[in-house]
Structure formats: structure tokens, C-alpha cells
Amino acid sequence: MNDLSKETPKAVNKARAADGRALESSPLRIVRVDAIPVALPLKKAVVMAGERIERSMNLLVRVEAGNGLVGWGEASSAPVMTGDLLPGMVAAVDQRLAPLLLGEDALRRAALIRRFDAALVGNTGAKCAVDMALADLVGRHLGVSVAELFGGPVREELVPMYLLGNPKVEDDIAEAERELAAGWRVFKLKVGFKAPLEEAAAALEVRRCLGDDVVLCADANAGMTFANARLFAERALDARLLFLEQPLGSQDFDGMAALAKVCAIPLNGDESIAGVRDIQTLHRMGAIQGANIKTIKMGGMGPAVDAMTICSALGLHINLACKVAESSIAAAAIAHLGSVAPNLDWGLNVTQHYLAEDLCENALQIENGLLGRPLGPGLGVMVSEERVARFRIP
Numbered sequence: 001m002n003d004l005s006k007e008t009p010k011a012v013n014k015a016r017a018a019d020g021r022a023l024e025s026s027p028l029r030i031v032r033v034d035a036i037p038v039a040l041p042l043k044k045a046v047v048m049a050g051e052r053i054e055r056s057m058n059l060l061v062r063v064e065a066g067n068g069l070v071g072w073g074e075a076s077s078a079p080v081m082t083g084d085l086l087p088g089m090v091a092a093v094d095q096r097l098a099p100l101l102l103g104e105d106a107l108r109r110a111a112l113i114r115r116f117d118a119a120l121v122g123n124t125g126a127k128c129a130v131d132m133a134l135a136d137l138v139g140r141h142l143g144v145s146v147a148e149l150f151g152g153p154v155r156e157e158l159v160p161m162y163l164l165g166n167p168k169v170e171d172d173i174a175e176a177e178r179e180l181a182a183g184w185r186v187f188k189l190k191v192g193f194k195a196p197l198e199e200a201a202a203a204l205e206v207r208r209c210l211g212d213d214v215v216l217c218a219d220a221n222a223g224m225t226f227a228n229a230r231l232f233a234e235r236a237l238d239a240r241l242l243f244l245e246q247p248l249g250s251q252d253f254d255g256m257a258a259l260a261k262v263c264a265i266p267l268n269g270d271e272s273i274a275g276v277r278d279i280q281t282l283h284r285m286g287a288i289q290g291a292n293i294k295t296i297k298m299g300g301m302g303p304a305v306d307a308m309t310i311c312s313a314l315g316l317h318i319n320l321a322c323k324v325a326e327s328s329i330a331a332a333a334i335a336h337l338g339s340v341a342p343n344l345d346w347g348l349n350v351t352q353h354y355l356a357e358d359l360c361e362n363a364l365q366i367e368n369g370l371l372g373r374p375l376g377p378g379l380g381v382m383v384s385e386e387r388v389a390r391f392r393i394p
């Protein structure tokens with residue numbers, strides 16, 4: 001915890017920014033930054049290639065201003081995606097990022113965030129949670145939503161994807177039929193951990209059972225070989241998948257480019273994309289037709305907006321996503337980003353509904369398959385400090 005809130009008034013008045021400017025008159029001076037590690041139980045385990053998740057190990061960042069307002073941010077640790085482990089994320093905030101913020105004016109958040117990359121390479125999860133907390137804080141102070149901070153919404157209704165990650169296809173189908181009846185209309189199959197012919201047959205069976213009107217896509221989480229991905233795509237063609245996400249390893253840009261030439265299903269990049277440059281490179285190589293954009297990979301909401309702008313300029317489809325699983329703090333961030341996205345034709349994944357208990361009093365709800373963005377100032381969610389304390393890792 002980094003804290004200036006217990007300073008004497010005299011000490012507060014002496015606070016200066018890193019460039020020497022006096023900050024006495026700053027309306028939104030940052031006085032405290034807390035990095036809070038939490039373990040959030042899932043309703044049931046989610047299985048994907050390379051990972052089985054029963055509890056989500058997430059970083060929360062709480063930023064407090066001198067006027068008493070508080071902003072919250074969240075980032076899931078993702079050892080096989082961003083390489084971030086939770087203790088490292090806490091250390092990144094405590095030792096490198098929070099000292100750049102204390103005493104500074106949160107209204108200059110773009111300038112503050114720009115300092116992060118000079119102070120710390122990588123660590124996009126920690127940077128994400130801080131960036132999100134600053135956006136929440138500034139929005140609350142100005143009385144506007146974070147969507148309005150980023151240019152204002154161009155759409156209000158968002159269509160989230162339902163993730164199917166059961167070991168057996170019959171369980172996927174039973175779950176999908178239940179959720180279809182509840183209004184969900186877009187489903188993502190987790191593939192890449194069984195034989196490709198078995199997974200292709202499962203995709204066809206899911207399509208047959210759910211009908212022609214639902215949208216299906218598949219995510220291999222970097223779990224396929226080139227040959228298996230090609231075989232899966234050929235055999236699953238009649239399942240009419242909107243896209244196949246990250247079939248090959250995160251570093252295998254050449255393989256993805258070669259696969260894109262022979263694969264009739266459009267390819268989405270996820271683990272391969274650790275920043276805007278990867279999107280540009282993969283596009284230049286012809287390796288992807290769309291990009292999965294997560295705030296934890298980009299390093300926050302601002303960088304995610306930059307990534308969406310680049311995708312739009314390059315003609316790439318956009319898929320926005322939370323990591324499995326983040327609470328309604330990060331889900332609200334994705335909902336606001338979805339509302340300002342230049343296009344959102346490859347959909348959006350939120351994951352708060354996989355949690356046994358949310359961290360927010362007004363958890364985001366998906367009704368009849370639609371997600372609305374919270375309408376209050378900032379992220380628009382009310383974080384329960386009691387729940388945060390209960391799930392906090394000592």
C-alpha cells in the first residue's frame with residue numbers, strides 16, 4: 001500500500017509532481033494506491049488448452065484521491081497469456097507504478113500512464129488495473145461514464161458470448177441449450193485439447209443441436225499443431241464457425257500466416273497479441289482476420305482503445321474479452337469499451353457470471369442474451385469492500 005492520506009496538511013501542501021510543479025490546487029490529487037490480490041472462486045471449473053481454472057487469481061487496484069473519491073481497477077493474472085503471476089503484479093504496482101502516481105493529478109491520466117512503460121517493461125496486467133482505476137476515478141470526479149471519457153458510446157446493447165468448456169460434448173450441448181433458452185445467442189467452443197476429428201465432430205453436433213440462428217466460434221488457446229488445425233478447420237466447415245481463435249502457439253506468426261492461406265475459417269489472434277505492434281505485424285503477414293483485445297494484454301483501457309482504432313483502420317474484426325474470470329469491475333470496463341468500439345462484429349466476452357460471487361453490489365446482468373453497460377459515473381459499478389476483504393489473499 002502506498003499512502004499519502006495520513007500526511008499533515010502542511011506536508012500535503014508541499015507535494016510536488018515529478019516535474020516540480022506544485023500540486024496544491026490539483027482537484028484530483030492521488031493520495032493512496034492499494035494493490036489488492038484476491039482469489040475468486042468459479043461456480044465450476046473451466047477447462048481449456050493448457051489451463052484448468054477453479055479460482056481466478058486477480059489483482060484489484062484501489063486509487064484514492066484527496067477529495068475522498070475512489071477508483072477501482074481489475075486484472076486477472078494470466079501465466080500462460082501475459083506471463084503475469086499475482087505476486088508479481090502486486091509488486092509491480094507497489095514498487096514501480098504507485099510511486100509514479102502519488103501526489104499527482106489524476107486528471108492528467110494520459111501523461112501518467114505514459115510513464116509506466118518507461119518505468120517497467122511488460123507487466124500489462126498490473127498496468128491495466130491501474131489504468132482502469134484511474135479512468136474510474138476521473139469519470140466519478142467528472143460525473144461521466146468511462147465510455148464518455150473515451151468519446152461516448154456508439155451502441156448501448158452488447159451481445160456477449162457464452163463460453164462452453166465442458167470435457168464432454170453432450171454436457172456442452174445441454175448447457176448451450178439451457179443458455180439458448182435464457183436468451184444467449186453466441187457461443188464459443190473451447191478446442192485444442194482433444195483429437196481434431198473429435199473436436200470437429202463436436203462442433204458439427206453443437207451446430208446441429210442449436211440450429212442455424214446461433215453464432216458459433218471456437219478458441220484453441222494455442223493448443224493445436226498446424227496439421228491438426230488444418231484438419232479441424234476442414235472437417236468443422238459445416239459448423240459455420242465465425243472464427244477460429246489462436247489455433248497455433250503464441251509466437252508462431254509464420255504458422256498462423258501459412259494456416260490462414262489454407263483455412264476456410266477466419267483466424268482470430270489472441271495469445272499472439274501482446275500489444276498494438278503484434279496486431280500490425282500479424283495483419284501485415286496475413287495471419288489474422290480479427291483480433292481478440294483484452295485490457296490485461298494491452299495494459300489498460302486507453303491502450304485497448306488504441307488497439308481498436310488500429311484494428312478498424314486495418315479492416316480487422318474486433319473481439320473484446322475479459323479473461324476467465326474477472327468480476328464486474330473488469331466486465332464494466334469491457335462493456336464501456338464495447339460501447340465505444342468502432343466495430344464489434346466478432347463480439348464480446350465477459351466472465352463475471354462464471355464467478356460464485358461478484359465483487360460488486362450491482363453486478364452486471366445479462367438479460368435475454370444482452371448486456372448493457374452500467375450507466376453511473378466512472379465504471380458505474382459499486383465495489384463491496386466487505387467482499388474484497390473476504391476474498392483478499394493474506
Ligand SMILES: [Mg+2]
Pocket residue numbers: 219221245246270271292
Ligand atoms: Mg482466447
